[in-house]
Amino acid sequence: MKQKPIEEGYFKIKEDGTPVLIGSYSAAADVHYFPIRKQCPITEEPVETVELPVEGILYSWTYVYMPMMGSAKMGTAGHGVGQIDLPNGVRVQANIEGEKGDWTIGMKMKLQALPIKTVGDTELCTFGYAPA
């Protein structure tokens, strides 16, 4: 089945099925951002669009005891959410795969495409992380 992001501009799914986040880099501040910024929020200088590293370290996590967000089903009794620090300084807030007890602060996490809805032969995905 084909996969595509539920919304454009945050991440893309490559030909081989691997997802990658799209962010911004400010050369003036030497700072990366996610999601894309219109300009550098520190220097007000232009930014360039870049792909961000797919692996990072779990900074914090929680388990939300609700399996749904609107029409999107997440988990069975609930779903995990984490903050992941990428090696370039970006902190991403996203869903994380697994159940309560699966996560430890400091563990390595890898970006995943998480299907939340099927339309015809296409899975619409958000992005998230799973223990690497």
Place this chain on the structure above:
Amino acid sequence: MIDDVYVIGVGMHEFQKMSPPVRDMAYVAGKAALSDAGIKFKDVGALYNGYIGGGMLEGISYAKDFGLTNVPITHVENASATGSCCFRQAVKSVQSGDTEIAMALGFDDMIKMGMGMMKAMMGETPKIEQIVLPAAFFAMWATRRMHEYGTTEETFAKIAAKNWNHARLNPYAQRRADHEVTVEEVLASKPVAYPHTSKMACAAGGGAACAILGNKKMAEKYANGRPLVKVTGSQSKSEHYTPGHVFLGAVVGPGDLTKVTTKALYEKTGVGPKDLSFVHVHDAFPIEELMYYELMGICEEGEGDRLVAEGATSIGGRIPFSTDGGLTARGHPGGPTGLAQVWDATQQLRGEAGDRQVEGANIGMIQMMGAGSICIMHMLQREG
């Protein structure tokens, strides 16, 4: 022209889970504040309406219930900080000399707002910005805090139980338990987002609150033998960049936004943390209140847990927080929340807070956050 500004009247409609129409609550709170001040609506020179939900021009429509007086009306919205922002605009209006009396009126029904949002989202593909819930954002603060400082779930439960028990003394609070709420009871309530439980989460509901501001001449004219309540400082800040800044989510923003805003307020007023009689904060979850103890300089970094263990932030303690029950138990309808803080602070400083009175209350500090990205703070001081 810079005038000194005073709170000359406050009023509330009870915060409730099942509340009457918002329009009715707004009228009750507004009339209560006008009556408390001893004035008529025709005396008001500017009206600021604060609401998050509701339709277009709702505030203008509701104002007609008070009278048709040519008064300028402005709608203010700043997420959870809506009521505080409304109050700040009214303060500025009087301070600038534009008017002698201004009215800040907040009203909302968070439950109806939430149902409307969920209904709109059902069947729709969710937006990436909406997928991480506000409850998750605050819970991740808590998990990180536990990792860094060894904070326990019991500490969070103690803060929540304290606020539930403060609310028992507030006739307008949404959650008024018929018994002393225990730490065990808070921990045993339904889990929401680890480590937070439902009794730690702010109470969503409906309500309205109002504050009327005046210059010194008006404050003295309508004092009616009561001490004056002066607004000695007003600060509002949005985010600044910090390493690890989070940009994506319903609630984002660096924790130390409160530190920066508090510092500016302390500098402007010449007041320090040791001078404070009580504090109101945006305690949507207890991790916030715990963090604010430290970010406001009430104690050193990492010492907040000890403050809780000692009971220092309870009424009767060294520095009571959320004396009306806070967002946890007084409730958080949205627009009126920051104005409910002003209602309690004014009663405290006048010595009219009854069973929840902080002895010798002289200076109160009030803080609200809006979507984690806006911090609005005020300093109120008793005069006379």
